[in-house]
Amino acid sequence: MSIKIDLKDIRFVSILAEVQSVTIAADKLGCVQSNVSNRIKRLERDLGFVLFTREGGRMVASPAAEPIAKAGSVIETTIQDALIEARHRSMGSTIIRLGVMESFAATHLARIMKGFPGIEVLPFTGPSVEIASRIRRNQLDFGVVAHVVPTSELQVATVLNQEFMIAEARETPKTPVARVAALRGIDPLLRSQIIEIVARQTGRIPTVNELGSLDAIVNMVRSGLACAVLPASFLKSINQDELSISPVPSDQLSQSISCIRHVDNTMDSAWDTLSALAGEDAQFS
The missing domain is CATH 3.40.190.290 (D-Maltodextrin-Binding Protein; domain 2)
Structure with a gap:
């Protein structure tokens, strides 16, 4: 089964899983809080399972969200590595x-x-x-x-x-x-x-x-x-x-x-x- 997901969605999940706060995630992502909440709700609806649960004042990633969050971290690191290597080759x-x-x-x-x-x-x-x-x-x-x-x-x-x-x-x-x-x-x-x-x-x-x-x-x-x-x-x-x-x-x-x-x-x-x-x-x- 093929599941389509936007790379931006993966980044939203990764950042929210990291900081466990919609407010802090919105600040890091450069958007308003409602954008974070609405995107996560839409993604949960499209995927058919829960990504985050609220525990006290924290937004905690569900077991289902963890591989998505990890993929976001890997993608970002891979892109940064590629840019550093490109810069290194160009400048020697x-x-x-x-x-x-x-x-x-x-x-x-x-x-x-x-x-x-x-x-x-x-x-x-x-x-x-x-x-x-x-x-x-x-x-x-x-x-x-x-x-x-x-x-x-x-x-x-x-x-x-x-x-x-x-x-x-x-x-x-x-x-x-x-x-x-x-x-x-x-x-x-x-x-x-x-x-x-x-x-x-x-x-x-x-x-x-x-x-x-x-x-x-x-x-x-x-x-x-x-x-x-x-x-x-x-x-x-x-x-x-x-x-x-x-x-x-x-x-x-x-x-x-x-x-x-x-x-x-x-x-x-x-x-x-x-x-x-x-x-x-x-x-x-």
Whole structure:
């Protein structure tokens, strides 16, 4: 059976599944809220099954919507990869393809990009494992990642030790929320450490909601639906209204940040510059 679906429909489903809010989805998609709601309702009617259910203040993707949302993410990434590769081929050595994990990109990427005058830096954000895989396949030149060990294919230089804080809604419920929001594709070691920290605080093993962006995580925390354990540099850089933030002791959780490149990469000057820039911890007043 052939099912026709517009690529825009797939993007709407993918974004709403990621942010779990019609308001935020509309903002990201550049349209009004009614456009999002009406398109989802029409698509559910055309497909004959439910895509989203409302749980409290969240729009949660149904099991049937998950493969559509995943396809949207894959399509968008594939298109971006094609554009980066096209740009790379057209410009040659005047371009650097840089992968940065999202939590680090939020506070450091703009400064890193300014550190390469005369060179265009094309950024890719994603999980550390994905960035390392792309470097092995020669789809990226450099990466800034966490928890990646040297291999026969990768050169690794540790540049920074990152500290963490726990964020909760300022108006906390009487019963601590045993749910933690984390980035999709989170490192398994970091995930287990965060679960242990939240379990110690709440007295219960928390469920983990993996979301596609830091904005979605912060919005979920502000709503009181979850807590989050995030890099201190990121939390210090955002508006902390409606948030209660406390430090996580470094002996309980810290993360080594490393620059990586393929062993065949000969861009030594750019490597040295990136290592220095990534190692400068962001400062906030």
